[in-house]
Amino acid sequence: MADPDIVVVGAGIIGVACALQLARQGQRVVVMDPQPPGMGASYGNAGHLASEQVFPIADASILKRLPAMLLDPMGPLRLDWRYLPRALPWFARLLLNLRPASYQRTVAGLRTLNEGSLGAWQRLLHSIGHEALLREDGSLLVFEQAESRGALDALRQRMQQQQVPVDAWSRDTIRHAVPQLSERIQGGLFFPATGHFLDPYRVVCALVTAAKACGVQFLQRKVLDGRVQAHGVSLSTDLGTLHASQVLIACGAHSAKLTHALTGKKVPLDTERGYHLMLPHEHNRLPFAVTSLERKFIMTPMEGGLRLAGTVEFAGLERPANMARAWQLHRLSQGLFRQDLNVQGATPWMGLRPSLPDSLPIIDRVCDGKVLLAFGHQHLGLTQAAVTAERIGQLVLSRDTPIDAPYCLSRFK
Numbered sequence: 001m002a003d004p005d006i007v008v009v010g011a012g013i014i015g016v017a018c019a020l021q022l023a024r025q026g027q028r029v030v031v032m033d034p035q036p037p038g039m040g041a042s043y044g045n046a047g048h049l050a051s052e053q054v055f056p057i058a059d060a061s062i063l064k065r066l067p068a069m070l071l072d073p074m075g076p077l078r079l080d081w082r083y084l085p086r087a088l089p090w091f092a093r094l095l096l097n098l099r100p101a102s103y104q105r106t107v108a109g110l111r112t113l114n115e116g117s118l119g120a121w122q123r124l125l126h127s128i129g130h131e132a133l134l135r136e137d138g139s140l141l142v143f144e145q146a147e148s149r150g151a152l153d154a155l156r157q158r159m160q161q162q163q164v165p166v167d168a169w170s171r172d173t174i175r176h177a178v179p180q181l182s183e184r185i186q187g188g189l190f191f192p193a194t195g196h197f198l199d200p201y202r203v204v205c206a207l208v209t210a211a212k213a214c215g216v217q218f219l220q221r222k223v224l225d226g227r228v229q230a231h232g233v234s235l236s237t238d239l240g241t242l243h244a245s246q247v248l249i250a251c252g253a254h255s256a257k258l259t260h261a262l263t264g265k266k267v268p269l270d271t272e273r274g275y276h277l278m279l280p281h282e283h284n285r286l287p288f289a290v291t292s293l294e295r296k297f298i299m300t301p302m303e304g305g306l307r308l309a310g311t312v313e314f315a316g317l318e319r320p321a322n323m324a325r326a327w328q329l330h331r332l333s334q335g336l337f338r339q340d341l342n343v344q345g346a347t348p349w350m351g352l353r354p355s356l357p358d359s360l361p362i363i364d365r366v367c368d369g370k371v372l373l374a375f376g377h378q379h380l381g382l383t384q385a386a387v388t389a390e391r392i393g394q395l396v397l398s399r400d401t402p403i404d405a406p407y408c409l410s411r412f413k
């Protein structure tokens with residue numbers, strides 16, 4: 001096999017979307033992943049095109065919640081005590097990033113990507129003939145407790161200040177639009193410019209098919225190490241060494257090691273593990289994705305049933321999944337509907353969100369253009385995949401394309 005122009009490491013939604021973009025620009029592309037495409041976090045996410053989420057992943061109240069995070073194994077936010085020493089420096093950075101200047105930079109960076117996300121997805125899905133995979137029906141955030149009204153109003157104002165399209169929905173409006181929801185719902189916020197995918201895994205598969213048709217080769221290999229050389233990069237894998245002119249690191253939560261090997265930079269990448277419970281017998285319960293403010297999880301109608309998803313668990317990359325957390329999502333749903341959900345045949349799942357402490361991804365070109373980076377999309381990797389692919393395409397097309405400061409590797413000293 002002739003050396004490819006670009007090796008993409010990681011066949012998640014980010015790697016696959018970028019591989020297709022680069023192949024369409026005329027590059028010879030190889031994608032390497034030890035798993036079949038789309039089996040990482042991109043397999044089981046909540047499928048929400050969450051362009052309304054323009055604020056950092058946590059606020060200072062995370063400190064107050066630390067004891068509960070350690071003590072309650074079923075809480076929405078969980079920290080495995082064995083992981084505490086590894087997590088603390090990341091939490092410290094997260095808090096530092098809540099200082100006004102960093103906070104503003106995060107919000108501006110998220111807004112730029114999110115505002116471009118729907119258009120980029122429309123272009124990408126149209127180009128592969130799969131527009132129907134995305135429903136542009138909006139999404140709803142609901143609350144049940146009277147005392148949550150203030151928090152919801154404040155959130156709406158903050159979102160409006162950031163030009164996020166948002167409508168306040170009364171209890172009656174919700175009852176009319178989603179009659180299946182329980183009487184307990186007091187009101188909510190509707191986000192008209194958002195949507196959901198019918199099956200995030202099928203989105204990856206559709207992109208893989210299109211990429212293969214453009215000549216992209218998919219190799220089932222794990223990249224173990226890498227070196228930047230005079231004329232490109234050399235990558236050692238579990239099945240031998242490969243050379244290429246450029247490499248794109250897009251292996252989600254596993255991207256830190258290879259980034260260090262190739263660039264010498266340590267990135268504070270951690271994982272926020274999340275869970276889903278897929279209910280295959282639940283169809284037509286919801287017209288669009290609905291999130292509960294107090295219960296802190298999302299329910300998305302998909303072609304394979306209703307997906308309950310969410311929760312954040314800090315326990316690193318290696319610990320086995322605690323599927324009790326996925327089943328907990330069913331308990332959380334109880335009381336939200338007039339009639340309980342059918343859990344017959346339900347399947348639990350856990351995935352690794354790739355998260356940096358400033359809530360922004362790295363989308364960059366370093367080492368004289370030989371190393372490209374696209375990882376760290378935290379809760380928004382599906383939302384931002386198409387727009388990320390367009391940016392990576394521009395960085396490869398022209399060396400003159402400026403790097404956007406909020407997404408550059410060098411922001412981590």
Ligand SMILES: Cc1cc2nc3c(=O)[nH]c(=O)nc-3n(C[C@H](O)[C@H](O)[C@H](O)COP(=O)(O)OP(=O)(O)OC[C@H]3O[C@@H](n4cnc5c(N)ncnc54)[C@H](O)[C@@H]3O)c2cc1C
Nearest residue numbers: 010012014040041042045046048223252274380381382383
């Ligand atoms: C419960 C949950 C709900 C979510 N909901 C949403 C949502 O509604 N909307 C949204 O926008 N986002 C959501 N996300 C986040 C989103 O799923 C991720 O941000 C996104 O999938 C990350 O994509 P990725 O391609 O970077 O990583 P991944 O999909 O994890 O892919 C990385 C790939 O790299 C491979 N890899 C790892 N190491 C190596 C190596 N050494 N060599 C080669 N390959 C390697 C892995 O096998 C994997 O296939 C959710 C996540 C979770 C867990």
